[in-house]
Amino acid sequence: MPDEPAAGAPDPGVISLDPRTLRGLAHPLRIRLLAALREYGPATASGLAGRLGESSGATSYHLRQLAAYGFVEEDPGRGTARERWWKAAHSGTRFNAAGFLAHADPEVRAAIGLLGREVAATHAAELETWLATVGDWPEEWRRSFDLSDFALRLTPAGARALREELHAVVERYRTRQDAEPETAGDTAEAGETAHVRVHLHTFPRAAD
Incomplete structure (x- = not known):
């Protein structure tokens, strides 16, 4: 959002x-x-x-x-x-x-x-x-997925900066995809592409 x-x-x-x-x-x-x-x-x-x-x-x-x-x-x-x-x-x-x-x-x-x-x-x-x-899915895709979460202590400004940096990383990969749609990954690992979903959620939690 x-x-x-x-x-x-x-x-x-x-x-x-x-x-x-x-x-x-x-x-x-x-x-x-x-x-x-x-x-x-x-x-x-x-x-x-x-x-x-x-x-x-x-x-x-x-x-x-x-x-x-x-x-x-x-x-x-x-x-x-x-x-x-x-x-x-x-x-x-x-x-x-x-x-x-x-x-x-x-x-x-x-x-x-x-x-x-x-x-x-x-x-x-x-x-x-x-x-x-x-x-x-093939082994290459099974090895590529991620299911991680992180707990950080941030200010609102810090959380916004983190979000913007992560968005910038995704946008960099999107730009590479638009330029070279069949080889959007590293050329050493180039292969068939697939729709990849990246979910990003950043939100504060109340203290215990």
Whole structure:
């Protein structure tokens, strides 16, 4: 749940949420639909229904709602008169979580809470899927995964600096991937690529 950048030109590939678009996204199925389009690419409502275990009527309705708020758009190169193809309009989402949590409108506060819980649930489900299927992956991938946690004593400024440094590391790998999509890893270990999920959670805990 990244905050808005303090300065600099906006990234055209990232949508910045305002209260209106936050409320438009804050629905469990819409969040899952948008995530699927971003990760797997353009799809139809029926294709997404099969992937997510939902009815095509539900996915079709919520795709239209996502389009109304600017999160997805039709893919004219794939669509037909019988069925629309949809694609994500942006590669990522950015928002000021702290600002929304302190917003005067209770609907905005509820929406950011729902969005946060859905993201957390998605992360947990993805990890459960990996742990259930890890034995099906080649040894190279079984040796590459990580399941770590760390307890640090930090100030709020220190926690923010840590988060920004970790984001910068991920962005460096993303940039390498965009430049050389088939050899995004070290050239000595280059091989087939896969979708790799990196979850980052930083938060304080109350003292005992």
